Amino acid sequence: MPRRIIERPRGIEYLSILDEKGRVDKKLEPDIPEETLKAIHRLMVFARLFDERTLQLQRQGRIGTFAPIKGQEAAQVASVLRLREQDWFVPSFRETAAQIHRGLTPQDVWLFYAGYREGVRVPEHDLPLCVPVGSQCQHAVGIAYASKLKKRDEVTMVFHGDGATSEGDFHEAMNFAGVFHLPVVFVCQNNQWAISLPRERQTASKTIAQKAIAYGFGGIQVDGNDPLAVWVAAGEAVERARSESEPTLIECVTYRLAVHTTADDPKRYRSDEEVKEWEKKDPIPRFEKYLKAKGVMSDKDFAAVREEIREELKTAWKETEQVIRELEATRPDVIFDAIHAETPPELAEQRAYFLRRLEREGGRHA
Amino acid sequence: MPRRIIERPRGIEYLSILDEKGRVDKKLEPDIPEETLKAIHRLMVFARLFDERTLQLQRQGRIGTFAPIKGQEAAQVASVLRLREQDWFVPSFRETAAQIHRGLTPQDVWLFYAGYREGVRVPEHDLPLCVPVGSQCQHAVGIAYASKLKKRDEVTMVFHGDGATSEGDFHEAMNFAGVFHLPVVFVCQNNQWAISLPRERQTASKTIAQKAIAYGFGGIQVDGNDPLAVWVAAGEAVERARSESEPTLIECVTYRLAVHTTADDPKRYRSDEEVKEWEKKDPIPRFEKYLKAKGVMSDKDFAAVREEIREELKTAWKETEQVIRELEATRPDVIFDAIHAETPPELAEQRAYFLRRLEREGGRHA
């Protein structure tokens, strides 16, 4: 009857396999096929170069506000690669690398950031990026519910930031996932910052992973800059979702090395030293050390990959410029397209009005 | 570097002192002054009789839909009694007993349930009951923030149900309380049901108390039908808030013995056996056994208390009927009163229109 412990939550595990210096814990090292190792590497490097190129384009005024992912490549690449095609991918707004893996092209992304709705192309079983922080988590839950109801072998992986965990939406989604035993994996990109708010002031819990305890399922914290640890944790979670229909929360401890978006000035709220410290933990050099040590790739290979990606991006931008010219030449009443499946009469009327004005103004105004 | 436990959340404690049979754990028994024991008893009995009387009134059509508290007396009485006058009390909608302790009269409550805004009387440092489930939790956080900012010695105690823990509002409030280290006590009245949804399907976590782990502060589960356990846990939590400005979540395990509201038919979703099982755990007979064994009160005293309360309620209803007659005689444009502090001109115009019509219709319509 008296004072006693009735529930001992499992301890929160931390997983790290490949450390900052490129040293690997042999006991934990996963057996990843060479081709996959190369795929992880290429996607991470692609993301980094794409980020750089996109920042340039933004600075040149070719595209609008952009959210770089620099530093978070491992956390999103090694996790999303664990999905099969039929699985569902639900991004937040900072998973460009994962989106590209799932089928977006640089052109799609650039068109989006250049302010065209045409940039929202949706590969099957993917969602487009989600602007309202955290609100995508519930969509993942609904998707997973439908998969389970229809007895389809589909896992849903949803990404969100550390900041997102403060939103009610995150909580409600986690709770639903637990209650309905859904095959969903929550991947938290804990990049230490939500714009100017540091992780410690986002929540008083020591880890984000332990939040899973509130919902009756498992959570794990991993070194998010270690592709091997992310790979292992995501693999386990996807497998648990697939075979036991149980959710998992994975906290990837990583860092946003760049600005929040190009509209942000991080100097206002964080120190250069902190950034420098985290640059040492950059996932790409670390992984390249590993690949070299393992004899999977050489410096020459790395250079070749970079060269190839640069070329690809060059061509892609040229093509994108062409598409943008075409879009700019499109009659602007496309803004009226596809708002509904069945267009309400007043909207049809508004479009007709728009077109009348457009004609009268010789296409310059409406 | 490898797989290791980085965080071992404290185990979730369960506290029970006075069991169903009225046996007390002497090691844990708190030293409560006799007067306070009597006060706890009187308030619990008052609540029970008030509940019964109010149900009658509802059945007779004198008042509208009403939410009884039967079975939950200990959980709210022994907790709210831990507050001092300057502390803040934030109820959900099923804390009539606590509200009465804080200064509401039966008349206030009846007027409220009879559909009069005049029934919302607000004792200082109290909030009125809150209809949208869970949304009051954030108000408690804001109140506590102000207390702390102004360095006032005030603790805020907020009540909510098991169902409320699923709302985003609960989560955001808990998180803010943790981040800002606020002197607030969350008292969950886990009465096993949220209308027709049982506790196990509200959330997959084994306890509600463990949800506190997600926010970096302490949670405890108590036998909510044991006034001694509630008293002790609430006392510790209030003290922690007061002296360390740290929040606590207390889960009171109790049971809603009656209907959700008078509009509800629990036969649709729960068994009579379950209710019978819980009737055995009724806090009032249990506490009376304790008081008798302790020599604090006798059967005669119990009967006298009941008689006194019945008289009080009889008088109170007579007075309330009189007030209702007066309210019914009030000019009905009182509905326009106090919507804003500064009445917008259109509303003043609407009131004038209303009065014109009222006059024309001889007060029968508007």
Next chain:
Amino acid sequence: MPEITLIEGVNLALKEKMAENENVVVLGQDVGLDGGIFRATIGLIEEFGADRVIDTPLAEAGIIGMAVGMAMNGLIPIPEMQFSGFSYTAFHQIENHVARYHWRTRGQIPMPMVIRMPYGAGVRAFELHSESREAYWAHTPGLKVVIPSTPRKARALLRAAIEHPDPVVFYEPKAIYRAFRENVSDEPETMEIGKAEVVREGRHITMIAYGAMMPRTLEAARMLADEGIEAEVIDLMTVSPLDEETIIESVRRTGRALVVHEAPRSFGPAAEIIARLNDKIFFELEAPVARVTGYDMPPPFFAREQWFLPSPTRIADEARETLKL
């Protein structure tokens, strides 16, 4: 088919569509075993199982957000908000996602969904159980707003809403859930979304209403008829998009109009109807369009709620005033 109540019309449509299409699912608080607190979903869980008639935890945004994901993955979800006054907790999911997914993805991800919620005053309920804020949804691009006023229409419009490719907010007039019965056809009946109906013909004034205000407006029309005033009465049925054609055709004939709703007056639905008449047939109006609405306040606590709701007398009086001009 026996005569049924409005709430039974809702229940019937749900049963029919769930039987017809296995992708239709119902979700919300207490919609399963309890059959919904108004019994709108009664009998569904027995017939279609707990996997398709889903009792959810207490979280409106969770319910709507989950429905969004379901719609993305092939289902046609029918989430219930227990009272319209509690739907605001899910406002962001509705505005940011339900209303926008078709638009955002240029139709790649459609959002078929019917969000059901009881609305309106007159049932002697607590605070926040009596709201009428259809204007919020009507002002939100991407949504359609449907409000039935009779048992037959409830059944036929809900069927149509479930078949409709766009998200529909289905606002149910709880004050008349059980107010009267109506015969419905044995065959499934569907009514077109976006169409209003002239439910009573007249030539002196057009009275426009919907939902729980319909019986009151019809009563006013009868009162006026006794005096020889022939009021035409339109039941909007769909509040957004408005059926301008039907409204304009009628007001063109009568030259006068009056709009009734229980929603607060300012920035309410009547304003839009007045604006449309102003846009389209200003010069054909013989008098200002009258509005008979709720006042600019939350519905009063229930002892006085009837003072707030437009009464037949008030509606008739305003019609008379308009006719004097």
Next chain:
Amino acid sequence: MPEITLIEGVNLALKEKMAENENVVVLGQDVGLDGGIFRATIGLIEEFGADRVIDTPLAEAGIIGMAVGMAMNGLIPIPEMQFSGFSYTAFHQIENHVARYHWRTRGQIPMPMVIRMPYGAGVRAFELHSESREAYWAHTPGLKVVIPSTPRKARALLRAAIEHPDPVVFYEPKAIYRAFRENVSDEPETMEIGKAEVVREGRHITMIAYGAMMPRTLEAARMLADEGIEAEVIDLMTVSPLDEETIIESVRRTGRALVVHEAPRSFGPAAEIIARLNDKIFFELEAPVARVTGYDMPPPFFAREQWFLPSPTRIADEARETLKL
């Protein structure tokens, strides 16, 4: 005082009021060290400390709910919603509590609070960063809605809003945050909530606008002036409650009116202004009131957002059309 921008006007009012009244606190995402993502709160944390300039976790309902509690316990909170498009997450706290506490408690618990949020399109931002849904708040009884259009007004109206005893939604036109500068007085200036201003006199038509649409409307007036059309221009400043007096006085003189807003057209603010004119001076109107508004869609992705926003040319054209009738 040097010439300042609109956002500096906001900042100035916050600084002044925080200095004048130690109960005023500012809270929201990034309002502290970062100074707000638009720099509206820059310098505040240095001057008033992190306890009164509060960086909160990322949770809009949490921010507004906390502000409700603060207001109950003697503070005057000024919560910021980072963009109006994200305020819906807090909709229930605003509708259910901020707007209703005074009413619910018959004034026993007043709710002094200013909810600041940038609104509107034209800054080449992502989706959901360009919304204009003042009608939601204007239709919500219990709230006041204030929208400044110049630096001086931003400062004077925000001061007034903070001093106002009722909750105010302070909608900031981010498209003109830095569009131009204006001289403001050294002395604290306050403008009355609920008052509109005739900012340009004219006798042919009354053009009514507010916020970011003011410069465009004034530009249209100048275009019309070149043709000899004298447009009177009213800056609403307060959208709810409407200053009927000023509007009606003007339209009575001109006989014609036009309303401009970027919010979606249907069920939007212009409809209410038309309804008021219909209610009050129908027989004095010489032509239907024109509305020049955003279309019934979310603001388009930014490459095409200018096609959505009412342009000076379009405003002027609609004025000309109205004058032809």
